[in-house]
Amino acid sequence: MKPLDEFAREFGAHLSLETSLIVENKNRYFLLNQKLKRLVGTEDFFYAGTYLGKTKNGQFFPSFILLKIVAEKNVNKMFVDVKTAWLFICGRDIFKKGIVKVEGSKRKGAYTLVLNQYGECLGFGKILHDLDEEKGRVVVKNILDIGDFLRREK
Amino acid sequence: MSGKEFFVNRYEKLGWKYADTALKQAIRINAMNIEETSAAERLESLGIMLEKIPFLERGYWIKSKFSIGATAEYLLGYYSIQEAAAQIPATLFTQLRGKTILDACAAPGGKTVQLADLMRNSGAIIALDIEKQRLTALANHLERCGVKNTVTYLLNARNASQLKMKFDCILLDVPCSGNFTTDKEWFKRRTIEDVERNAEIQREILAEAVKVLKDNGEIVYSTCSLEPEENEFNINWALNELNLQIEKINCYGDKARTTVFGEKLDSSIADCRRIWPGNTQGFFVCKLKRA
Incomplete structure (x- = not known):
């Protein structure tokens, strides 16, 4: 599944999902298990199994379950402090001082997952400035965070 | 046939005397995502008061000064708000x-x-x-x-x-x-x-x-x-x-x-x-x- 693979590659990850169990429905991607695969198809389903994301206007929007799958791999990720984690969930960008640890790329333009003190994936962002060089400014632009669950229902 | 008196009379005939009830907010820990004790500890550390519901396995009545539908733990699927x-x-x-x-x-x-x-x-x-x-x-x-x-x-x-x-x-x-x-x-x-x-x-x-x-x-x-x-x-x-x-x-x-x-x-x-x-x-x- 090209959009999924391309998205994972942005973080330096290779997805190893069983492609025969991935179904596309109205530009949305779902990962099924064998039992669901046998069941799906009698009617046009709305949601099935593990939601992976959707494409809209040629752009891929990942689900939070997909981010969690990617986060389990050896990929670009950063751990942030408690205050930064909360602000990130509220849709804010990340300042250098809020970053506790970085794994993977620190380079400008790279995508990185954002994890809290417990190592839980809160979303992802784009690195705006090389992390080794910057000190005071916003260094990661918030692209998607779990606060989206609240925003999307408004 | 409607109105409070009509329905309250019916409840009395069924053996229950009407009383105003303040509904207690409740949550249920999703054990597929987190251990119950860990979830409870994290919520208590946020200042949420939890009281185990005696007749449920992973249900808690809660008291909170802020919305429990807007914590990171909620957004991560660690609990559901469920009466x-x-x-x-x-x-x-x-x-x-x-x-x-x-x-x-x-x-x-x-x-x-x-x-x-x-x-x-x-x-x-x-x-x-x-x-x-x-x-x-x-x-x-x-x-x-x-x-x-x-x-x-x-x-x-x-x-x-x-x-x-x-x-x-x-x-x-x-x-x-x-x-x-x-x-x-x-x-x-x-x-x-x-x-x-x-x-x-x-x-x-x-x-x-x-x-x-x-x-x-x-x-x-x-x-x-x-x-x-x-x-x-x-x-x-x-x-x-x-x-x-x-x-x-x-x-x-x-x-x-x-x-x-x-x-x-x-x-x-x-x-x-x-x-x-x-x-x-x-x-x-x-x-x-x-x-």
Whole structure:
């Protein structure tokens, strides 16, 4: 599944999902298990199994379950402090001082997952400035965070 | 026939004296995502007060100065906000793991997620609802809680046989008239005609559910209505018309009424549970199998 693979590659990850169990429905991607695969198809389903994301206007929007799958791999990720984690969930960008640890790329333009003190994936962002060089400014632009669950229902 | 006096008189005839009830906010920890003790500790560290609900496995009454629907723990799917009585029906099935389940009136999905949690994401849940907007809310709930074993369809529960599937367990948390504890305007808005209309829809859903139930399958039927037309009378009808029998259940609540407004019903209806408002909202629940 090209959009999924391309998205994972942005973080330096290779997805190893069983492609025969991935179904596309109205530009949305779902990962099924064998039992669901046998069941799906009698009617046009709305949601099935593990939601992976959707494409809209040629752009891929990942689900939070997909981010969690990617986060389990050896990929670009950063751990942030408690205050930064909360602000990130509220849709804010990340300042250098809020970053506790970085794994993977620190380079400008790279995508990185954002994890809290417990190592839980809160979303992802784009690195705006090389992390080794910057000190005071916003260094990661918030692209998607779990606060989206609240925003999307408004 | 409507109004507070009308309904309160009915409740008195059923043996309950009306009392104003302040509903306690409750949550349920999703054990598929986090250990219960870890979740409880994290919530307490945020300043949320938790009180274990004695008749539920992973349910807590909570007190919080801020919205419990906006914590990172909530957004990560570690708990669901679910009223205490509403947590009962999903727990009444004999065995869920690996089974094929129908959640016939699923949105917004509190019980669907609870079923998935009890199944540890094994087997399959087919979840139906008739409104696309409600299915979207259900989908968000499933994604947030990391549910992996559910397929949802935009389909009326009264047409469930269109799926051409048979189910081990069927949850019928049917659309109902609700009760005054969750709706301050309830007595102003509801009439006995509403109740009877809902009861009719519920009977149609029950009849359809029987068509898609496996021979040894179980149906759990629940409403958050206090009205006997949607509860004892409907179950009495199901015993007579659908060849069902009531299974004994062990859960919070009083025995349901076997004599209602002078009419004598099947004695086994005492094995259904009627929950009057107090610790929880008003509720009715029972388990059915083929006779």
